[in-house]
Every structure is written in structure tokens, then in C-alpha cells.
Amino acid sequence: NYDSYLHQVLKKVFNTLIEKTHYFNELDAEVGDGDTGEGFERSSKACLAILHNLDLEHNLVESLTILGDEIASNFGGTSGPLYGVMLSTGARFLKKELSENTLKDLQQALQQGQQQIQHVGKSQVGDRTMVDVLVPLSKALEDIANQTDQQNKKEIAYKLIQVVKEASQKTSQLKAKKGRSRYLDGREIGKLDPGCEVIVAWLTILVENI
Ligand code: ADP
Ligand code: MG
Numbered sequence: 001n002y003d004s005y006l007h008q009v010l011k012k013v014f015n016t017l018i019e020k021t022h023y024f025n026e027l028d029a030e031v032g033d034g035d036t037g038e039g040f041e042r043s044s045k046a047c048l049a050i051l052h053n054l055d056l057e058h059n060l061v062e063s064l065t066i067l068g069d070e071i072a073s074n075f076g077g078t079s080g081p082l083y084g085v086m087l088s089t090g091a092r093f094l095k096k097e098l099s100e101n102t103l104k105d106l107q108q109a110l111q112q113g114q115q116q117i118q119h120v121g122k123s124q125v126g127d128r129t130m131v132d133v134l135v136p137l138s139k140a141l142e143d144i145a146n147q148t149d150q151q152n153k154k155e156i157a158y159k160l161i162q163v164v165k166e167a168s169q170k171t172s173q174l175k176a177k178k179g180r181s182r183y184l185d186g187r188e189i190g191k192l193d194p195g196c197e198v199i200v201a202w203l204t205i206l207v208e209n210i
């Protein structure tokens, strides 16, 4: 029965996604089919149920893959399998490439995951999907990882939260070329993309707690 600091953080992430079920459903009801929240609710509950079986501290790579599979198979929609792809791809990268610069490793794992999402989802930057938040997040992490001067964790957390919030706001101004929103034919413009707001939610909890 594992329970590390990382377990506590992930529990907070999954509980936050569950708390926001209604918010994500409402956003998706405006521009899609209204199920983003319940998908994450189901997936988060499934992950919470197995979290104590995972040795996150000593076996992070395998644990991330297992959590990704759990999200993908319990979601029942587009985002779930894409998160599954992102986590398994990122984990595979971490397995091979661990260096002294942990932040850089995480950034590269995230970037590989994002590229694989784009490959599987056939999406480009600017198509109005979660990719439009993942790319600026990855870029901001890269900048931070490359800086030699020590920044304090609070500053980094604040900066990253700003980056994803701004990216989500910017994405709301785009016309959708992928996903269900594209059927709205422009009426989605000015409305937040649910997938982007999901990233704002998990990123905020992650960086505020690490
Ligand atoms: P659906 O109900 O249409 O299967 P979800 O409700 O699970 O989809 O997720 C919707 C979110 O998924 C969108 O807000 C968008 O950010 C993201 N998304 C949709 N299509 C793609 C895609 N091809 N690539 C990446 N992300 C996508
Ligand atoms: Mg949906």
C-alpha cells in the first residue's frame, strides 16, 4: 500500500478534476457534446482506485503508463485515449533519457507526448485543441529548464499557470478545425475550449504542489 508525497499530489489532481466535472461538462455543452467532465470524472475515479497499488517513487515510468491506460479505457471520448497516448509516450521517453536536469527531462517527455497526440489526433497548432495549450506550456518549461540562474519554485509555478491560462484564453478566439467544435462553424469563437481548461486545472494543482 503505497502513499508518498507524489501520491498526495496526484490525489489532489484527480480530486480537482472530479470537483470540476460540472464546469468541464458545461464548457463542452457549449462547443461539443457536453461530456468532457464526466469522462474525466470516470477516469479520475478509476485512477484513484488503483493509485495505492503503484510505487510512484521507484517505478514512475511504469506507473504513468498504467494511469494513462486507466484514463484511456475509462473515459469514453476523445480526450481519454489522447491522454493515454501522452502519458505512455512521455513515460517511454523518461525510461530512456533521464539526466541530471529533471525539469528538462519532464519537458522533453511532455513534448514527445504532445507530438504523439498531434500524430494520433492529426492536429496542428491553431486547430483549437488541447495542443494549443500543450505547446506553449512545453516552450515555457523549456525556457525555465535552460535557465542557469536559480528561480524559486513559487515564481516558476506562477509563470506556468499564467502561460496555460493565457494560452487557453487565446485558443478560445480560434475557429475549430478538429474535434466536435468544428461543426459550429465559427460559433465556438469566444468560448473556452474544454480540453484546454482541463490542462489549466491539472497544471495548476501540479505546480502549486511540487
Ligand atoms: P468528444 O466528446 O468529442 O469525444 P471530449 O469531450 O473528450 O471529446 O474532449 C474534447 C476536447 O478534446 C476538446 O476541447 C479539444 O481540446 C480536444 N480535442 C478534440 N479533438 C482533438 C484532436 N484531434 N487532437 C487533440 N485534441 C483534441
Ligand atoms: Mg465531448
Ligand code: MG
Pocket (backbone or CB within 6 Å): 033, 035, 076, 077, 078
Ligand atoms: Mg463525447
